[in-house]
Amino acid sequence: MNPIILYHSRTGFTQQYATWLSEDLRCAALPYRQRGDVDFSRYDTVLFGSWFHAGRIMGKAWLVRQLPRWADKRVILFVTGAAPEGEGQLAAMERNFTAEQWGRLHPFYLPGGLRYDRMGAADRAMMAVFCRMLRAREGTGSPAYQALSQSFDLSDREKLRPIVDFCGEMK
Numbered sequence: 511m512n513p514i515i516l517y518h519s520r521t522g523f524t525q526q527y528a529t530w531l532s533e534d535l536r537c538a539a540l541p542y543r544q545r546g547d548v549d550f551s552r553y554d555t556v557l558f559g560s561w562f563h564a565g566r567i568m569g570k571a572w573l574v575r576q577l578p579r580w581a582d583k584r585v586i587l588f589v590t591g592a593a594p595e596g597e598g599q600l601a602a603m604e605r606n607f608t609a610e611q612w613g614r615l616h617p618f619y620l621p622g623g624l625r626y627d628r629m630g631a632a633d634r635a636m637m638a639v640f641c642r643m644l645r646a647r648e649g650t651g652s653p654a655y656q657a658l659s660q661s662f663d664l665s666d667r668e669k670l671r672p673i674v675d676f677c678g679e680m681k
């Protein structure tokens with residue numbers, strides 16, 4: 511297997527997972543902004559890492575455009591979010607794609623967290639609106655409101671085991 515990792519990350523969770531993966535798989539991990547510099551014909555496996563932004567996977571439109579060109583490649587998609595892992599997260603990933611696109615991907619969800627200090631102003635404002643909405647609906651004692659109104663970190667290297675094992679089986 512000759513893999514490459516391309517990751518889209520703003521506050522660092524996806525970047526951290528991509529860095530751990532690059533160590534585990536002994537391959538390069540490049541940020542999304544460098545995607546134009548990569549000669550993908552050199553790789554048989556692409557691991558695309560990204561994050562949820564209001565249910566949407568960042569960089570998804572670009573990824574979808576590559577799929578016809580990558581017909582002979584294995585494409586692994588890993589997505590981080592603020593939610594802990596669960597079946598709902600894979601379903602949320604699936605909603606970003608058509609059935610045909612989804613069938614081309616090997617999807618994995620990884621728990622990330624929230625880092626308010628590294629968010630852009632627009633994202634911080636979006637989160638503030640969301641938290642106000644939660645507070646109005648569920649009250650200040652709401653566990654979701656309590657959790658999402660501050661920074662937290664659920665990232666865990668062990669969560670990469672299924673991806674590393676999957677890649678090991680492909681060798």
Ligand SMILES: Cc1cc2nc3c(=O)[nH]c(=O)nc-3n(C[C@H](O)[C@H](O)[C@H](O)COP(=O)(O)O)c2cc1C
Nearest residue numbers: 519520521522523524561562564565591592593622
């Ligand atoms: C504006 C905004 C919207 C978000 N929407 C979701 C979401 O729909 N589902 C989710 O699980 N996490 C959501 N998150 C949390 C991010 O996906 C999470 O912090 C992610 O790990 C960030 O990745 P990064 O650190 O690589 O940028 C959102 C975060 C922001 C700032």
